[in-house]
Amino acid sequence: MELVAVFVSAVLVQNFVLYYFLGICPFLGVSKKIDSAVSMGLAVTFVMTITAVVSWLINNLILIPNDLAFLQIVSFILVIASLVQLVEMFIRKVSPPLYQALGIYLPLITTNCAIMGLALIAALNEYGFAETVVFGFGSGIGFTLAIVLMAGIREQLDLADVPEPLKGAGIALIVAGIMALAFNGFIGMLT
Amino acid sequence: MSLSARMIIVLTLVGLISGGFLAGVATLTKEKIALNVQAEIEDAIREVVDKAKINTVLYEEKNLVIYRESGDGGDLVGFAVQATGVGFQDKITLMFGLDSALKEITGLTIIDQKETPGLGAKIEDREAFLQFWENRDASGLLTLRKPPTSKIDELLQTEINTITAATISSKKVLDIVNLSLERVRELIEQGKMNTEEKDGNEKH
Amino acid sequence: MATKSIKAEYLKGLWDENPVFRQLLGMCPTLAVTGTVITGIAMGLATSFVLILSSLVVASIKKLIPSQVRIASYIVIIASFVTIADQVLKAYFYPLSEALGPYVPLIVVNCIILGRQEAFSSKNTAGRSFIDALGMSTGFILALLLLGSIREILGAGTFLGYQVMGSWFKPWIIMILPAGAFMTLGILLGIALLIESKTKRR
Numbered sequence: 001m002e003l004v005a006v007f008v009s010a011v012l013v014q015n016f017v018l019y020y021f022l023g024i025c026p027f028l029g030v031s032k033k034i035d036s037a038v039s040m041g042l043a044v045t046f047v048m049t050i051t052a053v054v055s056w057l058i059n060n061l062i063l064i065p066n067d068l069a070f071l072q073i074v075s076f077i078l079v080i081a082s083l084v085q086l087v088e089m090f091i092r093k094v095s096p097p098l099y100q101a102l103g104i105y106l107p108l109i110t111t112n113c114a115i116m117g118l119a120l121i122a123a124l125n126e127y128g129f130a131e132t133v134v135f136g137f138g139s140g141i142g143f144t145l146a147i148v149l150m151a152g153i154r155e156q157l158d159l160a161d162v163p164e165p166l167k168g169a170g171i172a173l174i175v176a177g178i179m180a181l182a183f184n185g186f187i188g189m190l191t
Numbered sequence: 192m193s194l195s196a197r198m199i200i201v202l203t204l205v206g207l208i209s210g211g212f213l214a215g216v217a218t219l220t221k222e223k224i225a226l227n228v229q230a231e232i233e234d235a236i237r238e239v240v241d242k243a244k245i246n247t248v249l250y251e252e253k254n255l256v257i258y259r260e261s262g263d264g265g266d267l268v269g270f271a272v273q274a275t276g277v278g279f280q281d282k283i284t285l286m287f288g289l290d291s292a293l294k295e296i297t298g299l300t301i302i303d304q305k306e307t308p309g310l311g312a313k314i315e316d317r318e319a320f321l322q323f324w325e326n327r328d329a330s331g332l333l334t335l336r337k338p339p340t341s342k343i344d345e346l347l348q349t350e351i352n353t354i355t356a357a358t359i360s361s362k363k364v365l366d367i368v369n370l371s372l373e374r375v376r377e378l379i380e381q382g383k384m385n386t387e388e389k390d391g392n393e394k395h
Numbered sequence: 396m397a398t399k400s401i402k403a404e405y406l407k408g409l410w411d412e413n414p415v416f417r418q419l420l421g422m423c424p425t426l427a428v429t430g431t432v433i434t435g436i437a438m439g440l441a442t443s444f445v446l447i448l449s450s451l452v453v454a455s456i457k458k459l460i461p462s463q464v465r466i467a468s469y470i471v472i473i474a475s476f477v478t479i480a481d482q483v484l485k486a487y488f489y490p491l492s493e494a495l496g497p498y499v500p501l502i503v504v505n506c507i508i509l510g511r512q513e514a515f516s517s518k519n520t521a522g523r524s525f526i527d528a529l530g531m532s533t534g535f536i537l538a539l540l541l542l543g544s545i546r547e548i549l550g551a552g553t554f555l556g557y558q559v560m561g562s563w564f565k566p567w568i569i570m571i572l573p574a575g576a577f578m579t580l581g582i583l584l585g586i587a588l589l590i591e592s593k594t595k596r597r
Contacts, residue, residue: 014281019573021427025506028419070217070482073500074209074474081470113423116504120497165588166581169419173581180574187307188279188359198464205460205468209475216479223486231489303493308430308571309551 003134006127010138013187016114017146018180020121023114027147028172032158037151038144039098045140047080047087047109048118052136054079055119056129076119084109114143149179231302232273232286236260239288239298240269250384255374257384260288267291272375273302276367279359281305283314287368289329293375296333299324299368304360311360320361323352332369335361401526408530415538416587420506425539426576427498432555435543436536437491441484441499443532445476446508447525453516454524469512470503477503507531545579546570 016022023044030040055076063069084107092099109115118139122132153175162171192200236243236258243260250257254275260268270289275282283304288297301315313319327333328348339352346352353361378384399407414420424442428434452472460468481499484492492499502508511531516524547553550570552560560566569575 021423021573021576022501024422024426025420028422070213070478071210073478073481073503074213074471077470077474077503078467081467113501113504117497117501120500124497163585165592166585170581170585170588173577173584177574177577177581180572180577181569184572184574194461194463198461201460202464202467205471209471213475213478216482220482220486224482224489227485227489307568309566309568 003130006131006134007138008189010135011142011145012183013189015142015146015183016117016139017143018176018183020117021113022117023112023143023147026109026112026114027143027150027176028169031147031150031172032154034148034151034155037147041140041144041147043087043091044109044112044114044143045137047083048115048140048143049133049136050083051076051080051115051119052122052132053129054083056122056127056132059123060129072120072123077116080115080119114139146179150175153179235273235286235300235302236271236288238300239286240271241288241297242268243271243288244268246271250378255371257375257378269297272371274367274371275303276363276370278304278363279306279311283360283363283367285364285367287324287371289375293379294329296324296327296329296368299364301364306357306360310354310357313354313357314360314364319354320352320364327351329372333365333372335365401523404523404526405530405533408527408532408534409537410534412531413534413538413587414507414510414531415535416584417591418507418510419584420510421535422580424498424501424505425542426573426580428495429539429543429546429576430550430571431494431547431553432540432543434491434494435539437484437488438495438498438502439532439536439539441480441495442502442505442507442535443528444480445473445502445505446511446532446535447528448476449473449508450511450516450524450528451521453512454519454521457517465517466509466513469509469517473508473512474503507535542576542579542583545583546575550575 010016014020017024017027026040026044031037058075058079059069059072063071063075087109088099088107118136122135127135150172154172157171157175166174233246236246240260242262244263245261245265246258247261248256249259249270256273258271258273260271262268269291270293271286272289273284273286275284277283281304283306284302285299286302287299289295290297299321301321304312304314306312306314315321323343323346326348331349333349333351335353335358336346336350337353337358339355340346343352351361351365375384408414410417412418415422415425421442424438428438449469449472453469457465477500480502481492484495484499511528515527519527544554547555547570548559549567552558552564552566567575570579
């Protein structure tokens with residue numbers, strides 16, 4: 001089933017963080033504790049899925065039929081910025097403690113390359129509507145997976161003896177490298 | 192002027208000016224970009240079909256395009272098939288040439304691939320892989336020679352040398368070609384492909 | 396707050412406030428396109444184009460934009476320049492454009508660019524913003540060059556496509572893979588911090 005392949009590919013084989021290098025800023029910034037990692041991951045997945053839908057609609061119903069493909073970049077980023085605003089307002093109303101927990105990370109989702117990357121890659125690969133939605137959801141899950149795994153490892157690393165210059169981003173990137181190697185094992189899974 | 196009005200005016204202006212600029216740039220570059228895309232295809236065709244001067248699209252569907260290749264006079268010199276399929280890592284897009292009788296593969300080249308660098312990516316390499324795709328028998332299924340032989344004459348006309356340590360990527364390319372050939376045969380049977388000469392000069 | 400000299404304004408982007416190594420911004424493209432030196436340089440130049448022009452525009456019209464819509468305006472301005480860069484690359488440098496893939500449009504979310512508008516161009520003159528952007532761009536290109544060189548030389552034995560390692564060298568394929576990118580950047584960050592702490596102690 002092609003949709004299943006798209007989903008599995010997005011989560012494991014071509015994981016957004018470990019293969020496409022998207023979402024590194026939040027990946028390094030919010031992966032210190034498992035809870036905040038999970039919250040960030042879910043918020044990103046939510047925004048990604050909706051972005052997938054809206055960007056597909058705009059691209060295929062407005063831009064391409066009118067030969068306006070060159071407006072993709074501008075339209076997508078504006079859509080994402082607005083969506084993030086809306087999500088922020090929504091979370092603020094519905095769950096103030098969650099809003100507090102996510103803090104400044106919410107607006108940061110706008111410049112999260114992962115979301116823009118999602119819209120662009122789906123458009124580049126000319127995915128259909130269903131494929132785009134699955135791709136969006138899958139990439140969000142893949143991002144969440146990577147960030148939660150990283151948080152789990154970092155919580156342990158906090159107790160370990162890391163050399164001073166490598167503390168923080170340095171060791172996080174090296175761990176990401178090892179994770180990327182591990183995920184390499186998923187290549188060919190869909191064969 | 193109220194703040195809201197000012198906000199709206201500023202945003203609209205910024206939008207319009209940017210939009211205008213972009214439309215200008217887009218118009219300037221549109222043709223060149225289309226030419227670039229076309230040039231890539233034409234270069235690939237020239238690599239796999241000797242003497243191809245004029246290309247016409249015979250048939251097109253998702254992931255498959257068949258071109259009729261002719262010389263300067265419009266006489267048939269062969270066909271080129273552009274196919275996209277699943278590779279090991281991601282999609283592979285390739286172009287292979289067929290002779291005018293649709294009996295032999297005249298060559299193969301890779302247009303786009305994202306296989307493992309240094310391993311699967313060798314499918315783009317002439318010495319390691321592409322050279323074995325000339326004069327192959329296209330009437331049936333093609334197979335891979337595993338392990339590859341260093342004596343090219345030992346290869347059967349239906350065999351291609353596999354790339355050591357990149358057998359999966361090699362097989363993916365093979366599968367794409369085999370599937371495309373099958374589809375070409377189907378199309379001929381269904382009469383959807385015009386394989387005739389324009390002026391009756393058969394060239395083999 | 397003392398105003399920096401023009402020279403200092405430029406140089407800070409190279410080391411003290413290097414966008415990649417010190418500010419930890421713009422890491423997505425840094426990791427993604429440094430498999431070869433040429434793609435790294437191309438990305439660096441494209442990003443510089445967007446950063447410098449955006450900073451100039453933002454600094455010039457900052458007084459006209461109400462604060463509430465500034466981020467939206469910056470985004471539109473940045474996105475426009477990114478689109479121009481993308482179109483020009485596709486038209487005149489097609490193979491490079493193919494190699495860079497979706498990462499050129501992704502310049503629009505490169506935190507460095509929006510960050511500089513917020514932190515600097517919106518509060519400084521066009522002249523200063525230009526120098527600041529120039530410095531940040533140079534710092535970014537240097538970072539890409541460093542990472543790209545390491546990855547290409549060790550991962551393929553070449554530099555800008557030319558063989559530099561003898562045939563005795565078996566390339567470390569991992570350098571071209573994502574894993575190698577992550578680890579190299581991590582180690583480089585560590586080295587940068589180490590140098591920083593050692594120079595502070597003097």
